[in-house]
Amino acid sequence: MRPPPPWAGRRLGTEPGDGDALSDGFQVVGKALPRLDALGKVTGATRYADDLSWPGTLACVLLRSPHPHARIVAVDTAAAAATKGVVAVLTGADLPVRYGAIATSQDEAALASDKVRYVGEPVVAVAAVDEVTAREATKKIAVDYEVLAPVSSIEQALLAPADEPIHEGTKGNIHRLAALEFGDVDEGFAVADVVREDVFFYEGSNHLAMEEHSATAIFADGQLTLWSSTQAPHNLHRVLAKVLDLPMTRVRVVATPHGGGFGGKVDPAAHEVVVSKLAVLTGRPVKCTLSREEVFYNHRGRHPALMWVRTGAARDGQITAMHFRVALDGGALASLGAATTYYTGALQPATYDIPAYRFEACRVFTNKAPCGPKRGHGTPQPRFALEIHLDKLAEDLGMDPVALRRCNYVRPQSRTVNWLRITSCGIEEVTEKVLAASGFATRSRRVGHGQGFAVSAYLCGAGFPMYPSQLPHSEVGLKVDRGGVTVFCGATDIGQGSDTVLATVVAEELGLDRADVRVVTADTGLTPVDLGSYSSRVTFMAGNAAIDAARKIRTLLLEEAARTSGLLAHELRVGDGRFGPLSFEQAVEAAEERHGALSASGSYAPPPGISGEFRGSAVGPGPAYTYSAAVVDLDADPTTGEVLVHKVWVAHDIGRLLNPVLVRGQMDGNVYMALAEALMESQTYRKDLLHHPSVLEYKTPLATDMPAIEHLYVETIDPEGPYGAKEVGQGPFLPVVPAVVSAIHDALGVWVDEVPVTPEKILRALDARDRGALGRAGPKRFPAVPFPPCIKVEPPHAATARV
Amino acid sequence: MLRLPAFEHLRAESVRDAAGMLADHGGTARLLAGGTDLLAKMKRRQVMPDALVGIGHLAPLREVRVAPSGAAELGAAVTLAEALADRRLAADQPGYLEAVGVVSSPALRNAGTIGGNLCVDTRCNYNDMTEEWRHAVGYCLKTGCGERCQVAASSPRCWAIFSSDTAPMAIALGATVVVWGAEGERELPLGTLYADDGKAHLQLGPAEILTALRLPARRGWRVAYEKLRRRSAVDFPLAGAAVALELDGDVVAACRLVLGAVASHPVELHDVAQALTGRRLDDEAIEEAATAGARLAKPLDNSDLNYVWRKRMVKVILERALRRAAGADRGRLR
Numbered sequence A: 001m002r003p004p005p006p007w008a009g010r011r012l013g014t015e016p017g018d019g020d021a022l023s024d025g026f027q028v029v030g031k032a033l034p035r036l037d038a039l040g041k042v043t044g045a046t047r048y049a050d051d052l053s054w055p056g057t058l059a060c061v062l063l064r065s066p067h068p069h070a071r072i073v074a075v076d077t078a079a080a081a082a083t084k085g086v087v088a089v090l091t092g093a094d095l096p097v098r099y100g101a102i103a104t105s106q107d108e109a110a111l112a113s114d115k116v117r118y119v120g121e122p123v124v125a126v127a128a129v130d131e132v133t134a135r136e137a138t139k140k141i142a143v144d145y146e147v148l149a150p151v152s153s154i155e156q157a158l159l160a161p162a163d164e165p166i167h168e169g170t171k172g173n174i175h176r177l178a179a180l181e182f183g184d185v186d187e188g189f190a191v192a193d194v195v196r197e198d199v200f201f202y203e204g205s206n207h208l209a210m211e212e213h214s215a216t217a218i219f220a221d222g223q224l225t226l227w228s229s230t231q232a233p234h235n236l237h238r239v240l241a242k243v244l245d246l247p248m249t250r251v252r253v254v255a256t257p258h259g260g261g262f263g264g265k266v267d268p269a270a271h272e273v274v275v276s277k278l279a280v281l282t283g284r285p286v287k288c289t290l291s292r293e294e295v296f297y298n299h300r301g302r303h304p305a306l307m308w309v310r311t312g313a314a315r316d317g318q319i320t321a322m323h324f325r326v327a328l329d330g331g332a333l334a335s336l337g338a339a340t341t342y343y344t345g346a347l348q349p350a351t352y353d354i355p356a357y358r359f360e361a362c363r364v365f366t367n368k369a370p371c372g373p374k375r376g377h378g379t380p381q382p383r384f385a386l387e388i389h390l391d392k393l394a395e396d397l398g399m400d401p402v403a404l405r406r407c408n409y410v411r412p413q414s415r416t417v418n419w420l421r422i423t424s425c426g427i428e429e430v431t432e433k434v435l436a437a438s439g440f441a442t443r444s445r446r447v448g449h450g451q452g453f454a455v456s457a458y459l460c461g462a463g464f465p466m467y468p469s470q471l472p473h474s475e476v477g478l479k480v481d482r483g484g485v486t487v488f489c490g491a492t493d494i495g496q497g498s499d500t501v502l503a504t505v506v507a508e509e510l511g512l513d514r515a516d517v518r519v520v521t522a523d524t525g526l527t528p529v530d531l532g533s534y535s536s537r538v539t540f541m542a543g544n545a546a547i548d549a550a551r552k553i554r555t556l557l558l559e560e561a562a563r564t565s566g567l568l569a570h571e572l573r574v575g576d577g578r579f580g581p582l583s584f585e586q587a588v589e590a591a592e593e594r595h596g597a598l599s600a601s602g603s604y605a606p607p608p609g610i611s612g613e614f615r616g617s618a619v620g621p622g623p624a625y626t627y628s629a630a631v632v633d634l635d636a637d638p639t640t641g642e643v644l645v646h647k648v649w650v651a652h653d654i655g656r657l658l659n660p661v662l663v664r665g666q667m668d669g670n671v672y673m674a675l676a677e678a679l680m681e682s683q684t685y686r687k688d689l690l691h692h693p694s695v696l697e698y699k700t701p702l703a704t705d706m707p708a709i710e711h712l713y714v715e716t717i718d719p720e721g722p723y724g725a726k727e728v729g730q731g732p733f734l735p736v737v738p739a740v741v742s743a744i745h746d747a748l749g750v751w752v753d754e755v756p757v758t759p760e761k762i763l764r765a766l767d768a769r770d771r772g773a774l775g776r777a778g779p780k781r782f783p784a785v786p787f788p789p790c791i792k793v794e795p796p797h798a799a800t801a802r803v
Numbered sequence B: 001m002l003r004l005p006a007f008e009h010l011r012a013e014s015v016r017d018a019a020g021m022l023a024d025h026g027g028t029a030r031l032l033a034g035g036t037d038l039l040a041k042m043k044r045r046q047v048m049p050d051a052l053v054g055i056g057h058l059a060p061l062r063e064v065r066v067a068p069s070g071a072a073e074l075g076a077a078v079t080l081a082e083a084l085a086d087r088r089l090a091a092d093q094p095g096y097l098e099a100v101g102v103v104s105s106p107a108l109r110n111a112g113t114i115g116g117n118l119c120v121d122t123r124c125n126y127n128d129m130t131e132e133w134r135h136a137v138g139y140c141l142k143t144g145c146g147e148r149c150q151v152a153a154s155s156p157r158c159w160a161i162f163s164s165d166t167a168p169m170a171i172a173l174g175a176t177v178v179v180w181g182a183e184g185e186r187e188l189p190l191g192t193l194y195a196d197d198g199k200a201h202l203q204l205g206p207a208e209i210l211t212a213l214r215l216p217a218r219r220g221w222r223v224a225y226e227k228l229r230r231r232s233a234v235d236f237p238l239a240g241a242a243v244a245l246e247l248d249g250d251v252v253a254a255c256r257l258v259l260g261a262v263a264s265h266p267v268e269l270h271d272v273a274q275a276l277t278g279r280r281l282d283d284e285a286i287e288e289a290a291t292a293g294a295r296l297a298k299p300l301d302n303s304d305l306n307y308v309w310r311k312r313m314v315k316v317i318l319e320r321a322l323r324r325a326a327g328a329d330r331g332r333l334r
């Protein structure tokens, strides 16, 4: 094997300059400062994708399928094409090349040609002088469909297909099967004093970013440029080159400022491919902005998940074995579903030290809008199941649920049964903090009032890219000269503040103010590659690459300052715009005089050895893990089943607080989104059509529904994170959903093993209890899935388990 | 974004003028007050009027008058927010304002009018959808070329729900409305404005205009409006219960009970109210009234949340409204 490149997991130290000069500690890092783009966002000055327009821009409208499953017999676009003002009409035949977000799942066509697989699937695209003309023209298109029986549920997808399967070449309608076993699970159950089994269901939901997707393409001078609200411009760049058969050198993707992503803008989307093709064909700018309903069809949101979990434990609470099964409703396409499937099993052992673990997963195709990655990607569902299951196990053992968890917590610097490498780990500290702040142990006891507690883990960026490669995951360029400092990076600020983070770390290394650093990001024509804004990777990976680049310039400038002053670099102070005796500008001029043009690059890839070596081992490992704990306080009305959340305490192991303002914002967003999934959001179907295709019908909590939030930070200073920082984009989401359900149990004594918890489900559980049955609402059974035999993986030995 | 279809905007100079414009268009024009209901339906192509006749600016429709007795007359184009801010109404018509205050959100109350709220179209989640969605489901009786009701397939009628928050309360208060038509003005009890038909829920001619709401003096009456909804703002009622009663000691002297959002029209509970009248308003009477009243609500699966649960909640909110009116305050969670 080739030795890993120097940038793979390189440790850049946890203080500015890694202690290369005199330091008063951090100058910018750790300060509560507003985001650099805050003013533009709140004044409306920010130009989002839909705000862009060029003279002569054509409007693109997509005609979508009204059927969940049908063969396309014929498409007649003649009348539409002949309409005055229509410039081009595309059908599936014009875009035959298939694509997909990940290399192993290339099953998407921008426009359906053989058949349609979900309501809302794009079939024909019309480009016209304006939107009204384009939309009117779509009404003149005749598509002749032969309707096929739709597959509407996980259970139905597991049966032998009544009609033809949704996709050719799959076993029935099963997309993926995975079965892994680490250690001897049967033995673990055999020695357990208590064994418990539970079944759970987690409903699907949309990302509901405020900004609907929008894209505009221009083809000029042999170059295609696409401006789009995409989270992963680099991946889209690759997809467009492939589908349009253009060299990478002829395609440029610019990610515009985002009104939210949450995973909904990671997959290459049909409209992005279509406007690009139309721009090439017509030579005119072409734009397409999705309506809210179209966003629900494009979807790629949370997978509905049926789960079964069985755990064995000794009397004292030590877990001896766990067996986890999941069946995911993937909707009509693969999307990132192969990764989602493995994610549902990967992180259970990252919170609890499970000595023997079996994981079986299945993802099915159904005739619904495709599911994909949404905040927490594949982990909120099992986290909900696992935490509630442990609450129940604690009840069986007659143990305090917090104590049960604590005696199984993973330790820092350890290796999990599935080979994940844990480095910094604040699971004990977050537990301590959240319990102390909420007074969980001494909470008031009255009917209808309850508190719930849960913990979780998440990764700081996927350890492996979406396509196999040994290349850096993040690259940064830095230009420094008389004219100032500009940092270039492919990372996309989707609202999480990553541009601000880049400016922060470069300013810190160069002793400047953040405002002195220009940031150019997310433009594949200008900026070095970054894989995209997903899996909580940007601060960790792009942050490290930016420090790497800035450190090189810092070293040059320190040399000049040392030379001028006759002092050693270690005797100089960097900060407040100075390098020892020189101002920053003087130091730059001196360096420029000596070296010519100054520029530096930085790179980052996760280190080797963070995963095991088995099929599926690429999903789950990250260069570090964050830990979160939450306590939720609520009232649940036994008469109506309504729930009112009063307060949420979240403690998060952030590694290091680079900027408390940004961290707090992410924690608020996580709490909101978790409450939404716990209590309201559901992307469900009725008569095979979306039940709630508008934001009035699709319920999500309003500002007036938000409870008080108390933010608690734990700094574990990760050895490999940028200055020790980890992630906060997704981790704090995870414990909130189970904490809500646990609090409802605390309030009313019944279990709702299914989210969202609706008033009706609570009453159903109460009714069951009143009838003398189990006080529970939730799925009855886990379906029969033809899982293959488990791949048996030897867990790390005790010796290798310490890292 | 959903776009409005093309239409002609007509600005009336007077109520008479507006009625004339409506008549000239022979049913293809619509009145535009705040537009919060109508414009959304137009964007979804549920209604496609050729012309909109704007009446929001007409001075006579913008007045609020409160008599010394406490009786009030509100012009149809008074906004919900203006009504809420009116101190005289706050003092003398607290029941009506309670219902006004729980309509939607501050932004919509700034635009929406009290007349528009009484005339608001019926709702159904098989119908309040885009053209494309309704095409996919096969349309329904209310709009488009549908041949059957999607929620009750064998039914010959439309079951869309009348979801105004203010109408049930105003009816409970004994309100009347003034309607302006070709034959001049007429005043009718608000309850008789409505018909039990989701497709044609208003007993108004195509050229008739509701000009004012009249609320009788109700000083000393006990009033309460309980609204069932999922979120603390924006949402239409999943059910509403309006109670207005006069006590003589602890005996009910007069009483009106009205349910909202459980049918295509506000459901007045005459018999239940009658049974309560002359009785002591104790726990038992309240429980009996709530049980009997809830029996008359027949929610279907065309609104938010489970309809069996909604039906069960009708009793709860009616009971809560009665208890509150009786002075045994027992508010809901939100």
Ligand SMILES: Cc1cc2nc3c(=O)[nH]c(=O)nc-3n(C[C@H](O)[C@H](O)[C@H](O)COP(=O)(O)OP(=O)(O)OC[C@H]3O[C@@H](n4cnc5c(N)ncnc54)[C@H](O)[C@@H]3O)c2cc1C
Residues within 6 Å of the ligand: A696, B030, B031, B032, B033, B034, B035, B036, B037, B038, B039, B040, B076, B077, B080, B102, B103, B104, B105, B108, B111, B112, B113, B114, B115, B116, B117, B118, B119, B120, B121, B163, B164, B165, B166, B208, B209, B210, B211, B234, B235, B236, B237
């Ligand atoms: C998101 C959302 C939430 C909502 N929530 C609620 C809610 O919680 N409770 C509730 O009650 N309503 C709710 N509404 C509905 C609506 O906003 C209110 O009912 C509002 O008061 C309607 O008044 P308007 O002036 O905007 O009506 P418009 O939209 O202007 O008119 C509504 C209808 O009445 C007709 N009309 C208007 N004025 C007259 C008149 N003077 N004479 C005869 N016909 C007339 C119009 O032609 C039209 O058909 C909601 C609407 C939205 C979009």
